[in-house]
Amino acid sequence: MDYYSSCGRYFVVVFVTTLCFLALSVQCRPFEYSEFRVLSQISASPSPAPEGSDSFSPSSRENSSAAVFSVMSYGAVGDGVSDDTQAFKTAWDNACQSDESAVILVPKHYTFMIQSAIFTGPCKNGLVFQIEGSMMPPDGPNSWPKNFSKRQWLVFYRINGMTMQGGGLIDGRGQKWWDLPCKPHKVKNGTIPPGPCDSPVALRFFWSSKLIVKGLKIKNSPQFHFRFDSCHDVHIDSLYVKSPSGSPNTDGIHIENSNDVQIYNSVISNGDDCVSIGAGSYNVDIRNITCGPSHGISIGSLGIKNSRACVSNITVRDSVIKHSDNGVRIKTWQGGYGSVSKITFDNIHMDTVRNPIMIDQYYCSNKACLNQSSAVYVNDISYTNIKGTYDVRSPPMHLACSDAVPCTNLTLYDVELLPSLGQRILDPFCWNAYGDIKAVTVPPVFCLMEGFPQALLSSDVDQC
Numbered sequence: 001m002d003y004y005s006s007c008g009r010y011f012v013v014v015f016v017t018t019l020c021f022l023a024l025s026v027q028c029r030p031f032e033y034s035e036f037r038v039l040s041q042i043s044a045s046p047s048p049a050p051e052g053s054d055s056f057s058p059s060s061r062e063n064s065s066a067a068v069f070s071v072m073s074y075g076a077v078g079d080g081v082s083d084d085t086q087a088f089k090t091a092w093d094n095a096c097q098s099d100e101s102a103v104i105l106v107p108k109h110y111t112f113m114i115q116s117a118i119f120t121g122p123c124k125n126g127l128v129f130q131i132e133g134s135m136m137p138p139d140g141p142n143s144w145p146k147n148f149s150k151r152q153w154l155v156f157y158r159i160n161g162m163t164m165q166g167g168g169l170i171d172g173r174g175q176k177w178w179d180l181p182c183k184p185h186k187v188k189n190g191t192i193p194p195g196p197c198d199s200p201v202a203l204r205f206f207w208s209s210k211l212i213v214k215g216l217k218i219k220n221s222p223q224f225h226f227r228f229d230s231c232h233d234v235h236i237d238s239l240y241v242k243s244p245s246g247s248p249n250t251d252g253i254h255i256e257n258s259n260d261v262q263i264y265n266s267v268i269s270n271g272d273d274c275v276s277i278g279a280g281s282y283n284v285d286i287r288n289i290t291c292g293p294s295h296g297i298s299i300g301s302l303g304i305k306n307s308r309a310c311v312s313n314i315t316v317r318d319s320v321i322k323h324s325d326n327g328v329r330i331k332t333w334q335g336g337y338g339s340v341s342k343i344t345f346d347n348i349h350m351d352t353v354r355n356p357i358m359i360d361q362y363y364c365s366n367k368a369c370l371n372q373s374s375a376v377y378v379n380d381i382s383y384t385n386i387k388g389t390y391d392v393r394s395p396p397m398h399l400a401c402s403d404a405v406p407c408t409n410l411t412l413y414d415v416e417l418l419p420s421l422g423q424r425i426l427d428p429f430c431w432n433a434y435g436d437i438k439a440v441t442v443p444p445v446f447c448l449m450e451g452f453p454q455a456l457l458s459s460d461v462d463q464c
């Protein structure tokens with residue numbers, strides 16, 4: 001069992017990172033290995049930035065002895081029309097190779113239009129990416145350069161130690177992407193019209209560690225706002241994420257295959273999950289998030305296309321979820337394997353939320369999923385102090401577990417959910433859900449089963 005699971009985890013990690021790496025290398029080889037080197041040769045030596053330095057107070061600097069690389073010193077215009085990509089790449093390249101710790105400065109009062117770009121490390125020293133002005137991509141799919149990936153805008157790759165911060169604004173200009181006819185909310189009769197559908201993630205951090213991302217405002221991403229994959233030691237603090245509630249796939253912060261991640265003190269409203277946690281994530285601590293309108297905080301979806309997913313030790317506490325389609329949710333596809341375990345939801349206030357507490361092991365985004373006999377095992381999930389109101393169109397609790405692999409050790413303690421308007425119509429729903437009620441809940445949950453299911457004693461569940 002031990003051998004099998006560690007080997008399995010290794011395989012998943014290698015497989016996923018190899019896939020991503022292949023995807024990245026196809027997209028970025030040319031600039032990573034040739035263009036980048038040419039840029040290094042022609043670029044100016046590091047110089048303190050006269051322009052914009054007035055708007056960047058020394059007190060906000062991490063390290064007062066750091067060299068400042070203002071994008072203005074490398075030819076950025078910042079009029080919102082000119083293409084400032086080269087200036088950013090050159091500033092990055094110089095800062096990254098700097099012998100002192102470096103600050104890349106995006107000064108206040110300017111708007112920088114930047115094409116899709118990959119900022120690659122490792123860098124010689126720690127970096128601060130100080131965003132005081134505005135940054136935005138080209139406006140919509142027709143303005144996107146033909147030979148660039150439409151799946152990502154700014155990518156930070158193989159960075160070991162970077163703080164990205166500042167009072168600036170990142171505007172993803174998502175509208176024209178959301179309007180593509182293939183987007184889920186546009187599809188009328190279940191038939192997805194042909195045509196390109198890829199949309200860029202605004203900020204993607206890949207294969208990186210020791211990241212701090214704080215204080216930024218980001219709005220209207222074409223797709224996810226932040227995505228962290230294969231990263232560890234990530235501290236996210238005080239982010240403001242805002243997109244319309246109808247914008248498709250605009251998850252606020254998505255993490256995947258990442259560990260030791262903290263997400264604190266952030267305010268997110270968007271058209272999909274506030275925070276979504278994908279396969280291979282563990283040791284994730286989420287605190288003081290205000291979420292909504294949105295689709296809530298989600299673990300999953302896991303186990304797509306019969307894949308293995310291992311997620312454990314995730315805590316979400318001291319947060320508010322309002323006017324959202326879901327509250328705290330775990331979603332898995334039928335046919336997957338692996339497990340989700342040691343998940344704690346503690347002190348979450350719900351305000352007019354559909355499905356405040358939800359486990360859905362029958363997740364299916366396309367309405368054409370067949371019943372399958374394996375599932376990602378859901379175990380040790382605790383809900384403590386979950387209070388507030390729910391939208392009576394859905395049951396206050398929905399624990400739909402797999403026939404093949406029931407959920408076990410779900411614990412409810414101090415749960416109190418009242419209709420936001422009207423009367424309770426639906427009782428809490430459970431299906432193959434086992435666990436304990438530690439104190440009386442409102443409404444009462446009679447459907448949770450005690451003990452441990454026979455089905456699991458005799459089957460060989462993959463516990464990761």
Ligand SMILES: *[C@@H]1O[C@H](CO)[C@@H](O)[C@H](O)[C@H]1NC(C)=O
Nearest residue numbers: 027028030031035145147148
């Ligand atoms: C895309 O084409 C432009 C213009 O031909 C070129 O400058 C750029 O390097 C290309 N980018 C990639 C990622 O191939």
Ligand SMILES: *[C@@H]1O[C@H](CO)[C@@H](O)[C@H](O)[C@H]1NC(C)=O
Nearest residue numbers: 187188189190191192193194
């Ligand atoms: C669905 O709608 C599209 C366009 O509106 C149409 O071309 C297609 O035939 C429809 N499909 C079905 C199964 O009704």
Ligand SMILES: *[C@@H]1O[C@H](CO)[C@@H](O)[C@H](O)[C@H]1NC(C)=O
Nearest residue numbers: 238239264265266267288289
């Ligand atoms: C929670 O986050 C909000 C938004 O960033 C912040 O204003 C507030 O001070 C935080 N509360 C605590 C207790 O840290």
Ligand SMILES: *[C@@H]1O[C@H](CO)[C@@H](O)[C@H](O)[C@H]1NC(C)=O
Nearest residue numbers: 260261282283284285313315
């Ligand atoms: C769970 O994650 C937290 C960080 O979020 C960490 O401090 C703790 O040691 C982890 N627990 C285990 C058993 O790994």
Ligand SMILES: *[C@@H]1O[C@H](CO)[C@@H](O)[C@H](O)[C@H]1NC(C)=O
Nearest residue numbers: 362368369370371372403431
């Ligand atoms: C899957 O199983 C459920 C519950 O056992 C049943 O209601 C449903 O009809 C099945 N669906 C298919 C496609 O077999």
Ligand SMILES: *[C@@H]1O[C@H](CO)[C@@H](O)[C@H](O)[C@H]1NC(C)=O
Nearest residue numbers: 342343380381382409410411
């Ligand atoms: C059940 O879950 C709780 C809280 O998640 C945990 O403390 C406890 O150890 C688990 N019990 C078993 C038998 O695994």
